[in-house]
Amino acid sequence: MPQNRGMDQEQARARRKTAVGNCTRVLTSGSDRTLRDWLTHLTAEATADATLVDLDAPADMYGNGVVEQLESKVAELLGTEAAAFFPTGTMAQQVALRAWAGRTGNPTVALHPLAHPEVHERDALHTVSGLRTVHPTRAPRLPDAAEIRDFDEPFGTLMLELPLRDAGFVLPSWEELTATVAAARDRDAVVHFDGARLWECTPHFGRSLAEIAGLADSVYVSFYKSLGGMSGAALAGTADFVAESKAWRHRYGGLVFRQFPAALSALAGLDKVLPRLPAYVAHAKTVARALREGLAEAGGAVPRVHPAEPSTHQFQLWLPYPAEELDAAGLRLAEEDRVSLFGLRRFVEPGPPGLSMIEVTVDEPALAWTESDIRAAAAAFAGYLG
Incomplete structure (x- = not known):
């Protein structure tokens, strides 16, 4: 049967x-x-614009070459000092939140119960990274400033998913977002943006990608969501944070020998789809x-x-x-x-x-x-x- x-x-x-x-x-x-x-799509995208990538350059090895080119492009778009390519967003966010737990000394992450790590990652933050999560709100929206300010226990990191997909791809207003971030800062917490779909948030906020990303201490973006890439993600932030993230990426098994198909399709998405x-x-x-x-x-x-x-x-x-x-x-x-x-x-x-x-x-x-x-x-x- x-x-x-x-x-x-x-x-x-x-x-x-x-x-x-x-x-x-x-x-x-x-x-x-x-x-x-x-294969046809990737070849067409790579050959359509000679300025996109040098096809006569050596293939990447362990994250150099075209992968570094992609990382530089993402950092430029987001206005951050550096960015690191990851094979999956699940790995990128675990690394980010684990690194922040080490830096703040607090393994508790405040996030929405509908956020991606809570719904779609098989409890990885707890079982793999040893982190603890708390929920400032259960309303089908991101937490507001009052909920962050008045939350009854400490947390080291506030993670905000922009947009909150499982609540209907919802976004706060710019004023609400900045107030929520400020409330987290007042509690000495760092702020991480799950920006898998950050690329399409600029019209709603009326701000550039760099202005939006500039509110957070670290930002994750996806290349296959919205941009139509094959796979992959990036984690962006300060140079020292990204360097630490690359060390954790290696430990998590994310330092892949060759990644040029994903990197090429991501560059094409940034060039063709993002505008x-x-x-x-x-x-x-x-x-x-x-x-x-x-x-x-x-x-x-x-x-x-x-x-x-x-x-x-x-x-x-x-x-x-x-x-x-x-x-x-x-x-x-x-x-x-x-x-x-x-x-x-x-x-x-x-x-x-x-x-x-x-x-x-x-x-x-x-x-x-x-x-x-x-x-x-x-x-x-x-x-x-x-």
Whole structure:
């Protein structure tokens, strides 16, 4: 029975992939590149701009060459003294928080219970790094200044995830963020930003990347989230902090012999995708409104977009239907109308059964969709429900 169920799931994935692949328009598709696709993409990006990287330079070895070039670029963008490349964000953040625990003498990290280390890293901060976590708030937003100031026990590091993905990619205002950071400083705590998606935060804050990063003592950024890179992350801060982080990177097994594919794709993302992110963020507001209003006007249950006006180019769409029914409607829309709103993405039921959510990412393909296009597709999608 388990084997048959696995075969059924594979067949369902293949059917969905075929249907989406045959669509004339896809609003948000997710990534499903083959090995051949990745090789073709990487070669095209590396050869399209002769200034991006010197392809005749020796391949990197243990973090030199193109990896150092990437590190310098990240430090320049974030306005920090240095940056270190890591194979994963999980490793980068463990290293950062462990290093700060050693420097402050306090192994307690204050962070949100929905933050990435608490939800997606298999308790690594505790089991691998020996750190302890506390939660200044459980509200679906980042902690505010009063919650940090009045928290009833000491902590050495405050970690803020910008944006807070599992709460709906939400961000505070600039004034709220600066006040929260100041409250942590008043408690003699250091501040670390989980900036996996920091790249798209500049329109919301109305500040440059360097101004945002300048609030924190250290910042982690991702290269495959938002920028479309293959993998990898960077940890940025002062030169001495980054030097210590590189020592811990080695101890954690992150000093990889060759990393040029990830480094090349990261450089391409910084060069090509980063400048486009403000347009994606702006269009996300149109997409969110059109989805909400288009689904509501089609009749049936009222959808919810969270946040109502997206902070970045990503947001949550909630509908009071079982996930299986919503996925089936999306498949019918793709097969019968050759249009797809959500592509290969699937709905989930993170709360009560029958209340489903999907994360919507607005990037290059979505820019070609007008508000009326989205409303029409949303109405057609709703027509396949129930």
